Amino acid sequence: MNTNSICWFEIYVDDLERAKRFYTAVLGTKFHDLPSPDGSDEFKMACFSSPENQGVSGALVQMKETRTNNPGNTSTIVYFPCEDCSVEESRVANAGGTVHCPKMSIGEHGFISICLDTENNTFGLYSMQ
Template sequence: MSIEYNPVGWFEIPSPDLAKNQQFFQQAFGFEFEILEMAPYTMAMFAADHSKPGSAGALVQGPDVEPATVGVTIYFGCAEVGAQLEKIAAAGGTVLMEKMSIGEHGFIGMFLDVAGNKLGLHSMS
């Protein structure tokens, strides 16, 4: 089977208070954002290099945007899950699941951002 593209092309994280959630991700991960106004929505797009593997996405604020703790989970890659969970907690996020081994596939952890979205982390160490 030949794969010509990554199967996930875009994700959106609901953020009723866009500025607050953007600040959280900047503090916890060091992410940079580009703001895009698409009335009635405002997006804070994660800076991305589209020549590298992975998906791009944005924090989104709008009239029908609601945070979620059930359903699809987006996992952010990081150098080391335990250390990243500490940064998340220091930035105001809530750790839901401490670093857990998934065998040869690395490690995962789970957290809530300051908007209340359940998100995950993944690392190989």
């Protein structure tokens, strides 16, 4: 299991190519495009390329209506590593939060749940099972 508190982040953008140019200019980072987990062209991701053993990585994400159809007008989501994200997801409501998107497959990359905490912050849970 990952020993970092955070295992992944996503920065939601309106224009993926423009955002890639920005982060490349500012941080000098490179990106590699990831296939959409649902196979549609309404969901695009570009992963930050990072040196080995850096720990946490993430991606720029462009989805149709990202800014208007997300909880709390989310611009960034951090993901917390879990053995099975459905376990932590099952604790969210009793702790005062909300499950926005129940556990779903992201293909060969595992599973995620998207939740809201008591302060209306969006966070993700990630597991391989």
